[in-house]
Amino acid sequence: MAKQDLHAYSICEDAQAMLAKAQKDGVETVWDRLKAQQPQCGFCELGLSCRNCVMGPCRIDPFGDGPQRGICGADADVIVARNFGRMVAAGAAAHSDHGRDLVETLLAIGEGATTDYAIRDEAKLRRIAEEVGLDVAGKDVKEVALALAEQFYGDFGSRRGSVSFIDRVPAKRRELWKALDITPRGIDRDVVEMMHRTHMGVDNDAVNICLHAARLSLADGWAGSMIATELSDVIFGTPTPRPSKVNLGVLKEDHVNILVHGHSPIVSEMILAAVRDPALVARAKAAGAAGINLAGLCCTGNELLMRQGIPMAGNHLMTELALVTGAVEVIVVDYQCIMPSLVTVAGCYHSCIVTTSPKAKFTGATHIAFDMQNARQQAAAVVELAIERYKERDPARVDIPVAPVDIVSGFSNEAVLAALGGTAAPLIDAIKAGKIRGAVGIVGCNNPKVKHDYQNVHLIRECIKRDLLVLVTGCVTVSAGKQGLLVPGAADMAGPGLSEVCKALGIPPVLHVGSCVDNSRILQLCGMLATALGVDIADLPVAAAAPEWYSEKAATIGLYAVASGIFTVLGVEPPILGSKTVTDLALSGLEGVVGASFAVEGDPVKAADLIDTRIRTKRQALGLTP
Incomplete structure (x- = not known):
């Protein structure tokens, strides 16, 4: 990319x-690879392949001059619905498999x-157990x-009519899901059923496929x-508000x-x-370092930020740039x-990528497998490897470009209620x-098709x-x-x-x-507010947005927000x-079915206008000033 184009890629210094x-x-x-991929496949962008x-492979001609049905006879509606259904299934599988890993950890405890693992919030453990009927x-x-753990394992199966946390859903919303036959039953069951439905010759009604996608997302x-x-x-502690810092300036030379x-x-x-182990810190100092510094990227970083105040180096599009x-x-x-x-970028420097999960290996990376019995030992091995790599660092190639920025994190629902x-x-x-006209969940990723962090x-x-x-x-x-x-x-920037x-x-x-x-x-939180007011989530002055989303998980998140009654804007x-x-x-059609729908708007001011209109309408319906 040309040097004069750099400001067009990101708003961040x-x-x-x-x-x-x-x-x-x-x-x-x-960004280089995105440019090399141009032009991208128009059939795929429209969901028509x-x-x-x-x-x-088959494709449908969006202009009507070419094929209008695949070889099996599926038309554009069926092909698009199948593709979207599988996208939602992949996103749900990813997040829910993450959940399964936590169930396995709880079971081992x-x-x-x-x-290596223990219960840090026993009160919450007991509270949740009682909530789900134990x-x-x-x-x-x-x-x-x-x-x-045994109770939650059941949520991944096929034998129940609904999931353990179903009572967190307001009664009106549960009745609606029951009438539509989209009450979530079992995580794995609904993922598998989507893969079955989208096999050739099974579900060939686009609306029916989309309704199951809604159930699956829920x-x-x-x-x-x-x-x-x-x-x-x-297991790791319920977050409470704490200060930290963010950007590449959290790295220490x-x-x-x-x-x-x-x-x-x-x-x-x-x-x-491991990085807090005095023996390993001493080894780092013996290697010439002042100490060991830990920081986060993406959602693993968010987890440590929320609970431990560990600083964040960057988000999705900053991961290569951190190296x-x-x-x-x-x-x-x-x-x-x-x-x-x-792995390739790390090879341009002295850096090393270490993988830890058997389901996420990377060619060229160093694999150090973690399990319930060896986690602390393997973490020490990672830190020891980092100390050895430090000895290979070329100081002339180091450039930490900015000073870190202060942030406050840790607003779990428990922390929010405690503050209130x-x-x-x-x-x-x-x-x-x-005074607070409503609430908006602004979530999701970065996408190199969008100027980094601008829309967010x-x-x-x-x-x-x-x-x-x-x-x-x-x-x-x-x-x-x-x-x-x-x-x-930042309250000075608010209304x-x-x-x-x-x-x-x-x-x-911004919490x-x-x-x-x-x-x-x-x-x-939306469920709690709706229940307290005796209304449905769809009646609340709330909205959601994913301005720079890219992943299958984000598609699932957007759909479960809408299926729960939350208007959602995609950028x-x-x-x-x-x-x-x-x-x-x-x-539009989902509005009359589940009480919410999607909008697509890449201009953040126009997106805010859409959200504002929605919240104004919901406030008026509740008899509140707009």
Whole structure:
């Protein structure tokens, strides 16, 4: 890319500086590869290509001059619905398999099969066990852990009519799902059924496929992801507000730098324990370093940020650029959103990529397998490798381009309620009074098709100016944090009502609530508010947005938000526009079915206008001032 184009790729100073360095160092980045892929396949962008069987691949001509049916006879509506259904299935499988890993960890604790992991929030363990109907009276912590693990394993199966957390859903919403036959039943069951339905010769009704996609997404939001969130709190601690820092400036030139990347806290919490080991710190100092520095990338970083205050180096499109600093010894990864290119970029420096999961190996990376019995030992091995790599660092190639920015993180639902005095009543009162006109969950990824962090940041700014409280997860956290939006002082950027509330509580107008599985916290909070008011989630003055999304998981998140009754704005078009039936269903038809729909708008001001209109309408319907 030309040097004059760098500002067109990202709004972030650290990204721009490292893009320039990548050019100088001859390192290929995601933006280079996007350019090399042009023009991208128009059939695929519209969802009109199909390779589900080897009679194909097939495509439908969107202009009507070429084939209008695949070889099996499927038309555009069926092909698009099949493709979207499989996209949602993959996203649900990814988040829910993350949840399964936490269930397996809880089971190992309950069985006494691990000494590396333990229960840090016993009160929450017992509270959740009682919530899902388990008798915990007189049982010790391991017995409760074992019983809850067995209960949640059942959520992945096929024998139940609904999932364990179904009572968190407001009664009106449960009745609607029952009438539509989209009540989530079992995580694996609904994923498998989607793969079955989209096999050639099974479900050939586009609307029917889309309704099952909704059920499948709900199994992720209200089960797989929710289990992952709640058990992460139980095992590693429920987040509370704490200060930290963000951007590439969190790297330290005189330290051994280790980055954790991916989505699961199971590995990263052990790495954190290892970098704090006095013996390993002494080894790092003997190698010439001042100490060992740990920072996060993407959602694994969010997990450590929320619970431990560990700083964040960057989000999805910053992962390659972190290596370009020349200051990173090791990036240790678990799974999801990890670019295979990291191995190549690391090879341009002294850095090493370490994989830890048998389901996420990378050709050319160093594999150090973690399990329930060896996690602490293997974490020490990772740190030892990083110390050895530090000895190979070339100081002349190190460039840490910026100073870090302060942020405040850790707003679990428990922390939010504690700040409000233990109940949601003050929040409801502020909403009724119009000081907080509504709430918006702004979530998701980065996409190189979109100027890095531009849509995320500008949509947040527009929303808080309109007295809309913003909740962020995942990569949007870094976007907001870099621009000074995750500190109490950001209340000065908010509208007068929101600013007043935030200053009274000492909180930012943008609350970081976790990683991408932690969007389930937003679902739960919406459910709590709706139940307290005696209404459906669709009646609340709330909305969601994924301005820079790219992944299958984000498609699933968007659909479970809509299927739960939350209007959702996407900044990037989903691959469904080749079907009028599916597109009309997404953009308007679902409103009359589940009480919410999607909108697609890449301009953050116009997206904020759509959200504002929605919230104004919902407030008026509740008899509140708009």
